[in-house]
Structures are given as structure tokens and as C-alpha cells.
Amino acid sequence: MAASLSRLHHISLHVTNVDKIAHELVSKFKFNLFVARLTEKSKQLAFRKGAAVFVVNERPLNGVTLSSKSNIQTGIKNDKDPQCLYDVNPHYSVDTASNVCFEVENVERSFKSLRNIGCDFLVPPTEVCDEKGIVTYSVVKSIVGNVNHTLIDTSKYKGSFLPGFQEVENVTENGTPVSERTESSCPVTHFDHITYACPRRCTPQVMSWYERHFGFHRFFIDSNEDVDEGYVLNTEGIGLRLTAMEYWKCSQTGIKLPFTDDKQPDCKFVIAESLPDQGSNQVDTFLEQHGGPGIQHIGLYTQDIVSTAQTMGRAGVHFFSPPPAYYTKVCLTPSPWHPMAHPQTEPLEDLIGISNMVGKQQEIEDAGYDPQMLSQHSILLDTDLRQVQTDPSCQTTDTQKKRYLLQVFTKPIFSEDTFFLELIERRGASGFGEGNIKALWRSVQANMDTERAD
DSSP, X not given: OOOOEEEEEEEEEEOSOHHHHHHHHXXXXXXXXXXXXXXXXXXXXXXXXXXXXXXXXXXXXXXXXOOOOOXXXXXXXXXXXXXXXXXXXXXXXXXXXXXXXEEESOHHHHHHHHHHTTOOEEEEEEEEEETTEEEEEEEEEOSSTTOEEEEEEOTTBOSSSOTTXXXXXXXXXXXXXXXXXXXXXXXXXXXXXXXXXXXXXXXXXXXXXXXXXXXEEEEOSSTTOXXXXXXXXXXXXXXXXXXXXXXXXXXXXXXXXXXXXSOXXXXXXXXXXXXXXXXXXXXXXXXXXXXXXXXXXXEEEESOHHHHHHHHHHHTXXXXXXXXXXXXXXXXXXXXTSGGGSOOOSOHHXXXXXXXXXXXXXXXXXXXXXXXXXXXXXXXXXXXXXXXXXXXXXXOSOTTSOEEEEEEEBOOSSSSSOOEEEEEEEEBOOSOOGGGHHHHHHHHHHHHHHHHHO
């Protein structure tokens, strides 16, 4: 029996230098540091932007002692403060995003159900309490590399986050909290999707594991996607297989983020594999530098991607840039690294990575955007023409209205070519920008090739 999940609670990062990542999340990505847990053994900081919460964990090195204001009690036989509360230390040699925490209605019941069908638990049901209530959690190992899932019940807790974390005073400028000043210019609201980089031909096992244990269902990225093969791009310089899964939104066990209206967004999971015929690429690089499969990137949903990218760009965030020809009708002077700079026999649309190159500029303008503005911030736009599902409980009212998706990738935020973030704005679109995938792939690959050359 699958565990009954209520919502995505937070995502954990494990890093060697929490202060560096904390500075970048606050100063560049405009997250708000709102609670912290400091003990003699560990340092855990939580950052929030809308409903998106990152917990950044650092293990003290060389006997460094951290100040502590925490008063933690556990419900198991252990009086000592855990080194990494609500998680486990992955003992990884590189920085990594390795825990996706889900809220559940009953941790003990979920533990028993999952253990009975073979799940490996790293932490059994454990109670943590302070003066504001009790939280119960356990940690289960996933089938994907170093990824774990904390299952947590906060129904009996009235604090701002979790027991053991202390509130942090907001930084202010002229009496106004800095976090409030960036709400309108950087309106990130929640996690849109999480992408795993995995070895070849492991997708069926991953899909099966999440379906059996968490009730995930297949989400088709493209209307012509093969049921068994997934969404495949296998052309010159690009060898990629993408397969997506989601919570069954019309079921009782679907994820429900803490939004007050009925249009509650879901967080999808995407599995990315490389294909063997196109040589080494960014998925292979992740697997090599990360030391195995794991979370490659996380999509941050924003209500205004132009404003968000502009704000983050001014603060120092670097984005991957597609070929300039992406935004124009023709490509006369391609970049030297782009396949068009070399003799090819491929169709022009395959080289540029869009389904209708001639109409891309018009497509952008029809959506109400200035191609030059999108180009300035490296933002890509794709039209989602798929029909809405016929299920009346899941469909929208206007099935013929054009739906758009806009997206941009940041460069890696760790020192290795591993984990990065994506900004995504959905104007009715539910996919992942199928018309943009080639351009995004090539922009990331070009950056990696340039770094190797240097």
C-alpha cells in the first residue's frame, strides 16, 4: 500500500560551506532566511520563497563549535541532539541536493505500510518537540542514488517551521524587511518540478518504485511520446530521454501545496537519461561529478519570469543563453559552437532546437512578449497546443486557448557541474517546453564544453 502524502514540505541541500550557499540564496535568489538550528554538532538553515522551502545543512569541520539555542527532545532512546535533524547526513564528497521531504497524515502508519513492501528506512518514526508542539518524522531511502525522503507530520505543531529551529530576524532597509521588497519583483511561489539525472535504462525501475510506494502516475511530456520509451531526443549532438511522473491530481492522495484557492499546483518529477549514440553529455557529466544519480535541477515557479530573471540577474545570477538565432526568423551568423556553424544535413528546425523556427519571433510576439526582452534575459518561450484532458473534474473551461510556458536555467550553484535551478512561468501550459528542450540542452552543453576547454 502506497504512503498517503499530503504535500511537499521542503527540499534539503547538504553542503560543505553553508554560509556561501546561504549568501547566494538570500542575495541572488531572493530567498528569505527565516529559521535556523545551530548546535555544537550541526548547522541547519531554512530559506523560504512563497511555498518553496530549502533547508541547507552543513556538518561542522575540524571540531568547530557552533552556538546553540535549541532545546530538542526525541521520542526514541536518544538524548543527544542529532547531527542532522529531520534528515540524515549523506556523507557525500560533493555538495548535493538529496532530500525531498513530504508531509503525511500519519508517520507511523506510513512507516509500517512502506516497510511491509520492502522500503529501507534510515530513521524510524521519531518525535521532536518544543513548547509549540510535537512533530513526528521518519526518513526512507529512495531508489535514486543518494536521494532520501523525509516523511513528516506537523499537524500537532504550531510553530513557524519545525521544533529545534529558531526564528531569525529579517534584515531590513529603511524599516522594511528586504524579503518584502523583492516579493513583487521576484514572485517565486513554489517548487514546480524536480529532475533526476539517472543512468541509462533505469527509468522503468524508478517509475515503478514511486508508483508503488508513493502513488505516482505517468505524466506525458509530449502528445506523441512513446509509452515505453518516454520523450526521446536523439539527433546530432543531443541524446536525451525524459520521462515525467506526478501525483494523481484528481485522487485523494495527491500533493496539495498550502494555497488558499482551489487551483493548487502540483510538483512533478522528471527522470533524465542520456542516450549512448551521441557521446558524453551533461547527464553523464552529472553522474560522474556527483558520484551517481541524484537531483540535477529544481524548477522554481514564478508568476513573472521577466521580472524575476531581471532581478536575479542584477543580483549576480548567471543564466544559460540559447543561440541568438532562437529569437529570430533566420540564422545567418550562428555561434561557432552551434551545429549550424558546421556542415550538416539536418533540418533547420533540428539545428536550432525549435519546432517552427520561421514563426518563433511571431510566436513570442503573439504571446505578448518582446523577443529582444526575452533574449536579454535568456528566456525561452514555448506554445503548448495539447488538448486538455477530457475528464471534467480536471479540465479547464477553455480548451482551445493557446497556452504558453517560459523558462530559463541558471548555471550550477555548486562548484561542480551538478545542481542548478530553473525559473519557469506557466501561462496555462502543463508540459516542460518541448520546443525549447533542444535549445536548452545545447546551451548547457556548450557552456560545459567551454569550461572543459579552459
